[in-house]
Amino acid sequence: MLLITCPWCGPRDEAEYHYGGQAHVPYPERPADLDDEQWAAYVFYRDNPKGPFAERWTHSTGCRRWFNVLRDTVSYEVLASYRLDAPRPELPQAGGNR
Amino acid sequence: MTAQPLPEHPDFLWRNPEPRSSYDVVIVGAGGHGLATAYYLARNHGITNIAVLEKGWLAGGNMARNTTIIRSNYLWDESAAIYEHALKLWEGLPAELDYDFLFSQRGVLNLAHTLQDVREGVRRVGANRLNGVDAQWLAPDEVAEVCPILNVSPRTRYPVLGATFQPRAGIAKHDHVAWALARRADAMGVDLIQGCEVTGFLKDGDRVVGVETSRGRIRAGRVGLAAAGHSSVLAELAGFRLPVQSHPLQALVSELHEPVHPTVVMSNHVHVYVSQAHKGELVLGAGVDSYNGYGQRGSFHVIEQQMAAAVELFPVFARAHVLRTWGGIVDVTPDASPIVGTSPVENLYVNCGWGTGGFKATPAAGWTFAHTIATGEPHPLNAPFALERFATGALIDEHGAAAVAH
Numbered sequence: 464m465l466l467i468t469c470p471w472c473g474p475r476d477e478a479e480y481h482y483g484g485q486a487h488v489p490y491p492e493r494p495a496d497l498d499d500e501q502w503a504a505y506v507f508y509r510d511n512p513k514g515p516f517a518e519r520w521t522h523s524t525g526c527r528r529w530f531n532v533l534r535d536t537v538s539y540e541v542l543a544s545y546r547l548d549a550p551r552p553e554l555p556q557a558g559g560n561r
Numbered sequence: 562m563t564a565q566p567l568p569e570h571p572d573f574l575w576r577n578p579e580p581r582s583s584y585d586v587v588i589v590g591a592g593g594h595g596l597a598t599a600y601y602l603a604r605n606h607g608i609t610n611i612a613v614l615e616k617g618w619l620a621g622g623n624m625a626r627n628t629t630i631i632r633s634n635y636l637w638d639e640s641a642a643i644y645e646h647a648l649k650l651w652e653g654l655p656a657e658l659d660y661d662f663l664f665s666q667r668g669v670l671n672l673a674h675t676l677q678d679v680r681e682g683v684r685r686v687g688a689n690r691l692n693g694v695d696a697q698w699l700a701p702d703e704v705a706e707v708c709p710i711l712n713v714s715p716r717t718r719y720p721v722l723g724a725t726f727q728p729r730a731g732i733a734k735h736d737h738v739a740w741a742l743a744r745r746a747d748a749m750g751v752d753l754i755q756g757c758e759v760t761g762f763l764k765d766g767d768r769v770v771g772v773e774t775s776r777g778r779i780r781a782g783r784v785g786l787a788a789a790g791h792s793s794v795l796a797e798l799a800g801f802r803l804p805v806q807s808h809p810l811q812a813l814v815s816e817l818h819e820p821v822h823p824t825v826v827m828s829n830h831v832h833v834y835v836s837q838a839h840k841g842e843l844v845l846g847a848g849v850d851s852y853n854g855y856g857q858r859g860s861f862h863v864i865e866q867q868m869a870a871a872v873e874l875f876p877v878f879a880r881a882h883v884l885r886t887w888g889g890i891v892d893v894t895p896d897a898s899p900i901v902g903t904s905p906v907e908n909l910y911v912n913c914g915w916g917t918g919g920f921k922a923t924p925a926a927g928w929t930f931a932h933t934i935a936t937g938e939p940h941p942l943n944a945p946f947a948l949e950r951f952a953t954g955a956l957i958d959e960h961g962a963a964a965v966a967h
């Protein structure tokens with residue numbers, strides 16, 4: 464089970480949260496200008512990296528707020544969690560045990 | 562009913578050749594789908610200058626990890642057609658491949674626990690019948706006749722209000738299916754190459770002309786991807802995106818028991834499905850983990866919920882022990898239907914997105930993908946499953962009939 468830190472409530476079991484998929488996917492700035500391919504990209508296509516991934520979680524049985532998590536999709540290590548208005552944290556390039 | 566002995570394990574099933582420098586067709590991934598594709602390329606299209614490249618060992622991915630349920634009771638016409646084609650092929654495959662992989666048509670029950678489940682189930686039975694798929698709607702007492710150990714008492718938390726039943730559905734020994742296909746493909750000249758990871762693509766403009774591998778460059782006239790959970794990783798290397806997300810899906814088995822469970826029971830609502838393997842293990846599956854992952858292991862709380870549901874449905878399991886748990890990585894699409902067809906890169910073809918349910922499709926996936934690779938055009942059965950549907954909006958929304966929560 465993952466141990467995820469809610470920015471407001473602190474570290475809690477994964478089972479308290481719900482997953483929301485990829486983070487930092489902005490709504491199109493000029494929706495009226497999008498063609499079908501571009502809408503498909505916005506609605507259906509998400510990154511699926513092997514390694515660090517910025518994703519959204521909501522603390523559904525706690526404060527019910529949404530936030531972002533940086534998690535490694537291979538080791539399942541939670542590398543960082545941060546509020547929605549914060550930028551994606553930089554990770555050290557190599558080594559270290561975060 | 563008695564427990565069945567497994568077929569003898571033959572000591573020699575395929576050669577282990579060195580990769581050659583070029584092939585007419587290179588298939589990436591020696592799971593069931595890659596092997597079936599190679600088999601049907603040779604059998605149906607006479608193309609035998611083929612290599613199937615596998616980064617690990619043959620059929621060690623989801624093919625070795627799935628719970629082997631085979632059925633064709635899907636809702637939409639497009640899905641019913643391709644899964645029913647698969648089921649018909651399954652019915653003839655043991656004889657055709659001359660290999661008894663214990664395909665056992667013991668039927669599948671998909672339980673309904675809510676009024677909405679009942680309506681969805683009755684609708685699906687109607688849709689199945691119109692598509693020539695065997696299907697019945699059973700009331701709780703009829704469900705208990707099919708599976709006497711199932712608790713259909715109205716006093717459970719989520720009582721069984723009925724079930725769809727497909728009598729021709731069943732299970733098979735997955736490893737043996739892979740070995741049977743591998744043996745025949747090999748005999749027809751296909752090179753099955755294990756320990757050979759595809760790490761890049763050789764391209765000439767917009768056209769693929771080969772692959773980079775951990776064992777060197779291999780040129781290819783055409784390349785077919787059958788890499789399940791890793792399809793989007795490979796697509797990215799080839800320069801395009803796929804609308805798939807990789808999720809861990811896990812299963813577990815108990816120790817051996819006397820034969821007690823005569824069919825396959827699936828419940829979408831309480832998230833458990835159970836069959837009894839030929840040797841006697843209870844085989845239990847659940848839903849996917851919610852998050853993306855490549856780690857080939859699943860979350861413990863999923864097991865907890867799945868066991869609670871199993872014990873309520875099957876009180877007789879209360880003292881069974883879990884012997885083994887494991888996970889696979891499945892590639893899930895937004896409409897819970899696969900993607901089989903051409904890609905934005907010329908001569909590169911994709912077979913992916915089968916998610917939690919691709920084992921049952923193995924022969925049809927191979928049949929249609931082989932057709933697509935051989936002719937450059939989709940087969941009528943896989944034409945609706947093209948990548949383009951995400952832009953045209955012609956989705957095949959099978960979340961309801963996919964039967965595993967994701």
Ligand SMILES: Cc1cc2nc3c(=O)[nH]c(=O)nc-3n(C[C@H](O)[C@H](O)[C@H](O)COP(=O)(O)OP(=O)(O)OC[C@H]3O[C@@H](n4cnc5c(N)ncnc54)[C@H](O)[C@@H]3O)c2cc1C
Nearest residue numbers: 590592593594616622623624628630759889918919920921
């Ligand atoms: C726990 C679990 C239960 C399931 N239960 C069922 C079920 O009851 N019924 C059902 O119909 N389906 C079920 N499925 C789904 C089914 O297993 C998959 O849909 C199906 O196996 C996918 O096709 P495949 O067999 O070719 O995939 P795989 O067997 O995963 O084959 C893909 C292969 O590609 C290889 N590969 C990946 N990347 C590379 C690379 N770069 N180079 C070379 N090789 C590569 C992998 O090592 C792997 O062997 C289940 C899956 C899981 C995990």
Ligand SMILES: [Zn+2]
Nearest residue numbers: 469472522526
């Ligand atoms: Zn919180």
